[in-house]
Amino acid sequence: MNKADNRGFTLGELVIVFVIVLIIVVALLPFVKYVSIRSDRIMCSNNLRELGRASYIYARENNTKFPDSLKVLYDEQYLADKRFVDCPANAKIGTPEDPDYIYTAGLTVRSSSIEPLVRDKAKNHPDGVNMMHVNGAIVWCEE
Numbered sequence: 001m002n003k004a005d006n007r008g009f010t011l012g013e014l015v016i017v018f019v020i021v022l023i024i025v026v027a028l029l030p031f032v033k034y035v036s037i038r039s040d041r042i043m044c045s046n047n048l049r050e051l052g053r054a055s056y057i058y059a060r061e062n063n064t065k066f067p068d069s070l071k072v073l074y075d076e077q078y079l080a081d082k083r084f085v086d087c088p089a090n091a092k093i094g095t096p097e098d099p100d101y102i103y104t105a106g107l108t109v110r111s112s113s114i115e116p117l118v119r120d121k122a123k124n125h126p127d128g129v130n131m132m133h134v135n136g137a138i139v140w141c142e143e
Contacts, residue, residue: 040089054078
């Protein structure tokens with residue numbers, strides 16, 4: 001058997017490939033973390049959008065008054081999925097009894113349009129909060 005038929009990898013070549021892959025992984029970690037945080041923020045704003053839609057349907061059927069709490073939306077079946085009160089960025093799982101969002105009770109459809117109807121709790125996101133106003137606009141407020 002001559003030396004040209006030996007087609008295996010040397011230990012040095014394997015180490016070089018391993019180091020290159022490791023460098024690429026380390027370089028991509030901040031990007032992956034950013035994408036994860038951004039994804040949680042977007043999913044959270046979608047939750048607020050659904051809570052707002054359910055609140056407006058409730059208000060339409062109840063003399064323009066929004067419900068007293070987010071739990072009412074589940075009790076009266078305006079929302080069927082409990083995940084809408086759970087912010088994906090928060091490690092604690094929110095429930096209708098203890099949501100991950102702050103709801104402003106006592107508002108009506110005719111309240112000031114910039115009044116916050118539903119917003120994140122401060123601990124949900126490290127760099128700000130999602131907020132849905134009475135007019136339905138969802139904004140990101142940096143802290």
